[in-house]
Amino acid sequence: MPHERGRQALSLMLGPIFALAVAWAIRPLILPLWAFIERFWCASVAPAVTVIRMPYALPWGVSLPVPVPDLGASGPSRAAWMTSAVLVGVTLLLAVLLRRRHLPLSLALFTLAVVFVVGAAGFTPLLAPFPYVIPGYIQSMLLMGLTLMFMTPFMLMVIYYPLDFGLGKKVALTLLALTWLALILPCQFCLQAFVINGLGLIALPVLFLLFGLLLDIMGLVALYAWGMSWRLRHE
Amino acid sequence: MNNASAGASLARHAVPVHAGLIAVLQPTAYVIVALVVFYTARHLFFTMNRLFGRQRHPYLDITQASWPPVTVIIPAHNEQPVIAHILERMIAVDYPRERLKILCIDDRSTDATPAILDDFAERHPDRVQVLHRPPDAPPGKAAALVDATAHLMGDIALVFDADYLPGPGLVKQLVAPFFDPQVGGVMGRVVPYNSGTNLLTHLLELERSGGYQVDQQARANLRLIPQFGGTVGGVRVSALRAIGGWDPRALAEDTDITYRLVIAGWKIAYQNRSECYEEVVESWPARYRQLRRWSRGHNQVLFRHLWPLLRSSRVTGRERLDGVSLLGIYAMAPVLLMGWLVLYLLWLCGDNGGGLLLMLAVVSYGTFGNAAAFYEIASALRLDGERDKVKGVPLILIGFFVSTYAATAGFLAAIGDRLRPRRLQWHKTPRYRDQAQAAPDPAAPTRL
Numbered sequence: 001m002p003h004e005r006g007r008q009a010l011s012l013m014l015g016p017i018f019a020l021a022v023a024w025a026i027r028p029l030i031l032p033l034w035a036f037i038e039r040f041w042c043a044s045v046a047p048a049v050t051v052i053r054m055p056y057a058l059p060w061g062v063s064l065p066v067p068v069p070d071l072g073a074s075g076p077s078r079a080a081w082m083t084s085a086v087l088v089g090v091t092l093l094l095a096v097l098l099r100r101r102h103l104p105l106s107l108a109l110f111t112l113a114v115v116f117v118v119g120a121a122g123f124t125p126l127l128a129p130f131p132y133v134i135p136g137y138i139q140s141m142l143l144m145g146l147t148l149m150f151m152t153p154f155m156l157m158v159i160y161y162p163l164d165f166g167l168g169k170k171v172a173l174t175l176l177a178l179t180w181l182a183l184i185l186p187c188q189f190c191l192q193a194f195v196i197n198g199l200g201l202i203a204l205p206v207l208f209l210l211f212g213l214l215l216d217i218m219g220l221v222a223l224y225a226w227g228m229s230w231r232l233r234h235e
Numbered sequence: 236m237n238n239a240s241a242g243a244s245l246a247r248h249a250v251p252v253h254a255g256l257i258a259v260l261q262p263t264a265y266v267i268v269a270l271v272v273f274y275t276a277r278h279l280f281f282t283m284n285r286l287f288g289r290q291r292h293p294y295l296d297i298t299q300a301s302w303p304p305v306t307v308i309i310p311a312h313n314e315q316p317v318i319a320h321i322l323e324r325m326i327a328v329d330y331p332r333e334r335l336k337i338l339c340i341d342d343r344s345t346d347a348t349p350a351i352l353d354d355f356a357e358r359h360p361d362r363v364q365v366l367h368r369p370p371d372a373p374p375g376k377a378a379a380l381v382d383a384t385a386h387l388m389g390d391i392a393l394v395f396d397a398d399y400l401p402g403p404g405l406v407k408q409l410v411a412p413f414f415d416p417q418v419g420g421v422m423g424r425v426v427p428y429n430s431g432t433n434l435l436t437h438l439l440e441l442e443r444s445g446g447y448q449v450d451q452q453a454r455a456n457l458r459l460i461p462q463f464g465g466t467v468g469g470v471r472v473s474a475l476r477a478i479g480g481w482d483p484r485a486l487a488e489d490t491d492i493t494y495r496l497v498i499a500g501w502k503i504a505y506q507n508r509s510e511c512y513e514e515v516v517e518s519w520p521a522r523y524r525q526l527r528r529w530s531r532g533h534n535q536v537l538f539r540h541l542w543p544l545l546r547s548s549r550v551t552g553r554e555r556l557d558g559v560s561l562l563g564i565y566a567m568a569p570v571l572l573m574g575w576l577v578l579y580l581l582w583l584c585g586d587n588g589g590g591l592l593l594m595l596a597v598v599s600y601g602t603f604g605n606a607a608a609f610y611e612i613a614s615a616l617r618l619d620g621e622r623d624k625v626k627g628v629p630l631i632l633i634g635f636f637v638s639t640y641a642a643t644a645g646f647l648a649a650i651g652d653r654l655r656p657r658r659l660q661w662h663k664t665p666r667y668r669d670q671a672q673a674a675p676d677p678a679a680p681t682r683l
Contacts, residue, residue: 099520100520102519103519103520103522103523103637104519104633104636104637107636107637107640108636115579118576118579118580118583119579119583121583122583127253127580127583127584130583131583131584131585132585144592158279159279159282159610162283162286162287163286163617205579205582205583208582209575209579212596213592213596214596217596218629218632221609221628221629221632222629224609224610224613224628225609225613225625225626225627225628225629226626228613228614228616228617228625228628229622229623229625229626231622232617235622
């Protein structure tokens with residue numbers, strides 16, 4: 001039916017429409033919101049810490065002032081190396097002990113230890129110098145977060161919009177997904193900044209790989225699953 | 236840290252200082268991400284086909300026929316808790332009595348399995364035959380099936396694992412495709428009956444749903460290569476003999492037979508509505524061992540049959556593409572792990588690979604594990620009418636995480652087998668049912 005086809009076409013148009021909306025909202029809405037959230041957390045946790053804007057130049061001459069907490073951290077000291085070695089040993093031991101009864105947890109601990117050890121190689125002559133500090137790292141993660149926000153409507157366009165959900169539900173799921181990212185990203189990376197500030201740069205690689213974008217995407221998968229459990233139009 | 240030092244940190248940020256290493260890692264990363272994207276697209280294509288494409292159920296209407304003689308093979312190695320349940324059900328199936336032979340293989344059992352089988356054979360001498368394999372017989376299901384080949388009746392052999400619970404109409408449904416002379420093998424749908432036991436069984440139900448309701452049916456729709464899974468399925472005996480019979484060395488005799496039949500020009504039929512209930516494993520270590528064995532066997536088939544498949548003139552182009560991608564499915568686990576390692580190293584070198592990392596993070600969620608992506612599973616559950624269970628889909632990451640390691644271990648073992656052939660060790664899949672209780676009677680949900 002023409003009406004049905006029109007409805008379907010409109011559904012599929014939601015992808016580019018929302019992606020463009022995200023692109024448009026980055027400077028006037030998203031980045032100021034992130035700056036507000038980061039300032040809120042900095043004021044609550046460590047009032048002396050300020051939020052600075054690190055500009056990122058896009059190829060077509062537009063600059064994005066990405067807000068990041070002005071925090072620093074040092075490379076691992078001798079004591080940090082010793083502590084890390086002990087912690088890795090304990091983690092591996094726990095992984096072995098839990099292998100029979102709690103295999104997923106055991107494998108998670110093993111993964112954590114391996115990721116930490118490989119990350120720590122970044123501070124050794126093998127891979128040194130370690131190329132990241134807190135503001136630059138947070139800036140790059142938030143930029144990746146913006147890219148993920150831009151991609152999210154396109155992903156939903158492929159795996160959700162073609163299904164026979166009402167238009168309102170498709171819009172609602174998209175807004176939920178974008179809201180999730182808009183709120184979690186500054187909180188997550190502000191927290192990471194404080195953790196790295198406290199534990200030192202050696203904590204950065206683990207946070208990057210295991211507690212970075214994978215967590216955000218896991219949230220998207222959860223929201224998608226929730227959206228998939230909603231009633232179809234004919235149900 | 237003040238603003239000036241923030242500026243200094245910017246200068247240090249992402250400066251590639253390991254050009255040589257980056258030059259090696261970056262192309263590797265591109266290849267890996269391309270592979271992962273390919274499998275993600277494949278899962279998506281199957282999902283879309285299942286949701287919106289034309290569905291093929293060509294043998295669904297065959298309910299009245301002159302049913303041919305058929306042998307149902309039930310290999311049993313220490314299956315005391317479950318063997319009586321399947322036999323009770325199999326004896327009650329709707330199939331002409333004189334044309335159905337139930338061939339039970341007591342595969343070197345040391346528990347009460349032989350006595351239970353002999354008891355059934357005594358009570359049903361016209362239908363049940365028991366083949367006792369001696370303790371020194373070569374181990375493994377494939378070796379047991381080789382021994383059974385000499386005792387088959389008719390040209391159709393169906394295979395069931397001992398923990399399965401077939402419904403009355405299942406044998407006819409699985410025999411129906413064999414009226415098509417091109418069909419060399421058939422596969423039905425496996426549904427766990429103990430999915431409510433714990434988190435693992437729940438996750439396995441979700442994985443099975445995606446694997447059968449979407450993946451297998453989409454391959455049937457697209458005339459690709461549905462996979463014979465070694466149980467709730469069967470083979471045409473003449474075709475089996477023509478390709479040399481079961482291979483006793485094969486750890487995944489089902490995948491091995493699938494590919495040998497396809498390479499010889501036979502078709503595999505998938506019957507999505509021929510459901511049979513199974514008991515899925517209830518502990519993570521058992522699941523890990525099971526997946527490692529499947530991966531090892533599947534990758535053995537990859538090494539053996541990739542080249543013959545590519546060279547075969549009897550398979551269509553689309554079958555060849557699907558066959559190759561299906562052969563590689565368990566190899567994707569180490570590829571995925573390697574991808575994360577490579578991109579992590581690149582990032583540590585100050586190069587994030589031009590957004591590759593973000594791409595891998597996104598597509599990994601569509602490729603974790605070995606069988607189905609999260610959107611594939613969600614769609615399968617919708618097709619099954621299991622709307623509420625879709626909310627559990629995010630939890631499959633736990634299962635996929637374990638699968639990735641298990642499949643990688645299996646892949647490495649298969650490479651080890653290739654380099655230095657070893658005698659295979661068989662691990663018995665544990666059973667959780669109580670023999671003393673009546674067989675479970677799972678109510679079949681309505682499926683589309």
